[in-house]
Amino acid sequence: xxxxxxxxxxxxxxxxxxxxPYKRSVGPVLGRFFGGLKNRRFEAVRASDGRVICPPxxxxxxxxEALGGEGGWTEVGPGGVVTSWSWVPSPRPKHPxxxxxxWALIQLDGASTALLHVVDASGESAMKTxxxxxxxxxxxxxxxxxxxxxxxxxxxx
Amino acid sequence: MSDxxxxxxxxxxxxIHLTFQFTPGVxxxxxxxxxxxxxxxxxxxxxxxKVYVSPRGSCPKCGAPTLDEAKVTDRGTITSFSIVRVPxxxxxxxxxxVCASILLDGADNTFYHVIREVPVEDVxxxxxxxxxxxxxxxxxxxxxxxxxxxPTGEPDAPFDSYKEHL
Numbered sequence: 001x002x003x004x005x006x007x008x009x010x011x012x013x014x015x016x017x018x019x020x021p022y023k024r025s026v027g028p029v030l031g032r033f034f035g036g037l038k039n040r041r042f043e044a045v046r047a048s049d050g051r052v053i054c055p056p057x058x059x060x061x062x063x064x065e066a067l068g069g070e071g072g073w074t075e076v077g078p079g080g081v082v083t084s085w086s087w088v089p090s091p092r093p094k095h096p097x098x099x100x101x102x103w104a105l106i107q108l109d110g111a112s113t114a115l116l117h118v119v120d121a122s123g124e125s126a127m128k129t130x131x132x133x134x135x136x137x138x139x140x141x142x143x144x145x146x147x148x149x150x151x152x153x154x155x156x157x
Numbered sequence: 158m159s160d161x162x163x164x165x166x167x168x169x170x171x172x173i174h175l176t177f178q179f180t181p182g183v184x185x186x187x188x189x190x191x192x193x194x195x196x197x198x199x200x201x202x203x204x205x206x207k208v209y210v211s212p213r214g215s216c217p218k219c220g221a222p223t224l225d226e227a228k229v230t231d232r233g234t235i236t237s238f239s240i241v242r243v244p245x246x247x248x249x250x251x252x253x254x255v256c257a258s259i260l261l262d263g264a265d266n267t268f269y270h271v272i273r274e275v276p277v278e279d280v281x282x283x284x285x286x287x288x289x290x291x292x293x294x295x296x297x298x299x300x301x302x303x304x305x306x307x308p309t310g311e312p313d314a315p316f317d318s319y320k321e322h323l
Contacts, residue, residue: 012186012298016179021246022171035164043163073163094174143166 029068038143051112077108184214189298207265231288233261274307283313
């Protein structure tokens with residue numbers, strides 16, 4: 001395909017699609033988190049300072065000790081509170097929703113930290129820091145962060 | 158919390174997908190237009206006179222522009238090669254196949270293409286090969302217009318003729 005000019009010196013152009021079909025080993029800690037999602041649960045770890053962290057890290061943020069051992073787990077959510085958010089008025093083709101939505105930090109009930117996910121709201125004015133949200137699960141879960149399609153205002157679906 | 162055995166996921170799929178517009182630049186565009194006409198075009202450095210296929214518009218050695226067209230044939234010499242026995246997504250060439258670095262007659266650099274029509278164990282450095290093109294009506298501005306290279310049957314090129322290109 002050439003530009004319409006037809007000038008001999010002009011550069012051609014062509015659409016280019018590049019895909020790396022990566023599969024990633026997630027390790028035992030994130031593996032358990034994703035296994036939880038497959039069963040529609042949020043698994044979190046307890047850190048040495050007593051905080052409950054979700055999604056779970058492999059190492060303690062303070063001491064660096066390994067986390068996620070026997071007895072170090074707890075379940076959080078499924079509801080939570082939006083602690084911060086950013087409105088996306090024009091979603092890109094690879095965005096999780098093909099309509100305006102919010103990226104949000106969501107502190108699940110029982111967790112000390114927030115999880116980055118998507119909130120499907122009717123509009124920017126429907127978003128509020130501190131609002132209660134709950135997950136909308138996809139029909140066939142596979143053990144992936146996309147098992148949660150998005151979060152919605154608690155009490156809706 | 159229940160004491161039920163926990164499910165552990167071992168792998169997740171994380172594809173990276175990029176869609177963009179590729180502009181090969183002026184030098185490579187001249188080369189690709191030549192390919193669409195069934196000929197291989199080299200461009201010559203205005204300073205050191207080396208001929209590059211496929212050209213990038215400037216000489217990687219001198220930095221000078223490569224402006225003059227140089228005739229390059231679709232025959233050349235294998236300088237190095239690999240036998241590919243492992244499948245890859247997006248490559249649907251029957252295994253095993255040979256990917257070779259080919260020094261075309263008239264060129265001063267090598268480029269990569271697939272060698273076929275010969276058992277992989279018979280492929281060797283110095284082997285003389287020629288391009289097998291798609292039918293005339295299927296030619297387009299892509300290296301896929303050359304299906305593969307195949308042996309010409311000529312005697313092997315002497316090592317000294319390609320030793321600078323290994």
